[in-house]
Amino acid sequence: MASTPEDDLRAFQFERVLNQDTGRKTLNLLGSINGQPAIITAEKTAFNADRAPALVSPEGLPSLHLLQKNDIYHWFMGTLQQSADAAAAVKVNLIYPCTDVHIKKYSAQKPHMVVETPEVYARYVSRYIAEKVAGGRLNWVYNILEHRSESEKIVYEDEDKLTGFILLPDLKWDLVTMTSLYLSVIVHRTDIRSIRDLNASHLAFLRSMRDRVLSATSDRYAIASDELKVYVHYQPSYYHFHLHVVHVAHDMGSSAAVGKAILLDEVIQTLEVMQRVQAAGGTEIGYKDLEITYLVGEEHDLWRRVFEPLKQGLEPTI
Known part of the structure; x- marks a missing residue:
């Protein structure tokens, strides 16, 4: 069995x-x-505010230990009544x-701020990305897109292979606490690995996806669209284009920090500037032509194989 x-x-x-x-x-x-x-x-x-009365009851706090008392201030340590279903x-x-790769990602590591020029991207990072999409590393993504896994969690889907996407809760969300809401958007198309593949031709796709994601999330969870932030990561944790949808009150730590997260609206505005440059007779450009600065941990292969050697004046090993 x-x-x-x-x-x-x-x-x-x-x-x-x-x-x-x-x-x-x-x-x-x-x-x-x-x-x-x-x-x-x-x-x-997170604490469930709906269970606040039970939390402070004798049953909700079965054991208490007074640490210190000073005038009107009291400090306790205590145990909570727990239930995997209702009060985990x-x-x-x-x-x-x-x-x-997982072990390095989840290990404590010193971060470094790196500058990825268009040349570094074209010569080294694009090859690294090609390595990471080979060998079945994205099978779990395709399982979701093809409804072999997590289909019961889908909040919204457009099945069009060019403009469509799936919106579903991220595994990091407990599905209960609205102020820690966290959803993922995974596109159906396979020609966009990261923001480096975006150019002005993708503007209509991105605008439409943003509007539908905000509308679907607001309708399902009764949260106003201005209480949601939608962003991408660079570098992303996996190389199939996806978005993160998070409640503005949720502290995502380094996942939503400068040097990692880029608001979707900012991406759209950058592409709009590129579009105006092209319309004025300039050359066609995209994110592949930009210099991008971001954080990378010293256990990350990009640091070890690309940026650390470059810092030392050596040829990257990729």
Whole structure:
């Protein structure tokens, strides 16, 4: 009998801690399941405001320990009543089997600010991207697009192979806390790997997708469109064009920071400027012609194989 995902998680054999973020209350663990490498990421869940009365009841706080009292101020440590279905204390993600790329991504690492010129992109980074889309690395994306996985979660879909996309909750969202709402948009077309492939010809596609994503999200979750931010990553974590839709109140940490996230509206405005330049008789340009500055961790292959060698005056190993 095949094992269930729950069976796999219970069979996890701990090896070491990859990273811990005390501010965001997350913990990344490396281990193995049935002899294959696996990663568990654990994150403390947000409080559910709808359960506030139960939270402060004796049943909701079954154990309390007074740490200190000073005049009107009191500090306690306590345990909460928990239920995996209604009041889970932790959200656990499992990547199994994981790759070396996953291990590097989820490990603590020193970040570096790098400048990717059009020349560096054309000579080295484009080749790196070609490596990363080979060998079935995007099978999980195609599983979603072809309805082999997560089809029950789809919020909105346009099935057109050129202008269509799927909108669905990201695995990082607990599906309960609206202020931490996080959705992903995965396009059906396969000719756009990252913003580097975008030019003025994609403007109508991007504008239409932005408007429909905001409308569908607002309708499904009763959240005003001005309470949502839509952005792309560069570098992205996988090379099939996708968008991130996040509640403006949600602290996404480095995932939404300068040097990683670029607002979709900003991308559209940049392409509009390019379009005006072309209309005025200028040469046809796109994001491939821009110098882009971003953060990359020292465990990332782009740092080790491209930017670190360039910094040392050596030829990149890609």
